[in-house]
Amino acid sequence: MIVAVSGFKGGVAKTTTALHLAGYFAGRGTTLLVDADSNRSAVRFADLGATLPFAVMPEKSAMKHLQQGRFEHVIFDTPGNPDEDDLLEIARGVDLMILPTIPDRMSFDPLLQLEPKLRGATYRVLVTIAPTHPERDGELVRDALSAAGLPTFQTIIHRRAAFKHASNAGALVEASEYEALGSEVIAFG
Ligand SMILES: Nc1ncnc2c1ncn2[C@@H]1O[C@H](COP(=O)(O)OP(=O)(O)OP(=O)(O)O)[C@@H](O)[C@H]1O
Ligand SMILES: [Mg+2]
Structure with a gap:
């Protein structure tokens, strides 16, 4: 499956979503996370320490791997501030575009x-960093x-301190709401 995570606003858990979805897909087949955002957050996360079950590459280095088709699943973390046409183009090129x-x-x-x-367009909006129950x-x-x-x-991704800690440690949060998201996402495959 090819999935892109995109959206206009910064800090809406785009990268966190791309990383955790890649973790979910990695349990089902070879997975590549393409970091197409110039801030390189996903690449830096991958360099922090913990071993991830998927590959992470900046967009330009990923080209050859994409062409060879060695990865069953590819998740794109896309650049910030896309305009409407960018979003339409992204949506056309993937199985599903996620807009957190x-x-x-x-x-x-x-x-x-x-x-x-x-x-x-084939897309779904994902509500992230939502206040926890009872809110x-x-x-x-x-x-x-x-x-x-x-x-x-x-699926809604609620606020959880573990995500902040995990992003500092370069580790994925286990047993998170991203698993429920993953099972919604594969339905588009
Ligand atoms: N569910 C959550 N609960 C608490 N904190 C979260 C959650 N999801 C993400 N965060 C934190 O919110 C911040 C922004 O997340 P993230 O970097 O994934 O957003 P982004 O949309 O990729 O931002 P950017 O626009 O900078 O690329 C990070 O510090 C991250 O650890
Ligand atoms: Mg990001």
Whole structure:
């Protein structure tokens, strides 16, 4: 499967999502995470220490591997600040484009505005870093986006300190909500 993680806003767990999805796919077949973001966060995460069950490469180094087709699954962490046309092009080139958003109007408003343009594209919105129970901001935003016609994942990724610790250590968070996300994602394969 080829999956891209993209979106307008910074700090919405794009890289965290790409890394954990790659971890999920690595349990099912050879997996490459292509770091196409100029901030190289995924590559730096991979260099931090822990051994990851998938390969991580910057976009340009990944070309040869992509062409050889040695990886069954490829996840792209895409550059920040794409324009609408960039997003449409990305969506056309993959099996599924994931657009993470935090449950905050500044983050999801651009998605609402984009909805008419994205009709027909294969994408899903993922609500990330949502406040934990009993707060329901994530669930409410997911349902509002869905009611506005944006396809959304049922799974919500809630705020968990383990993600911050893991990003400092270069290790994946085990047994996270990304497993439920992974099983939603493979349905698009
Ligand atoms: N579910 C979560 N709970 C708590 N912290 C999280 C969660 N997901 C991500 N984070 C933290 O939020 C910060 C931003 O995450 P991340 O780097 O994945 O976002 P990004 O969208 O890739 O950002 P950038 O725009 O800089 O590329 C990081 O410090 C990360 O560890
Ligand atoms: Mg990032």
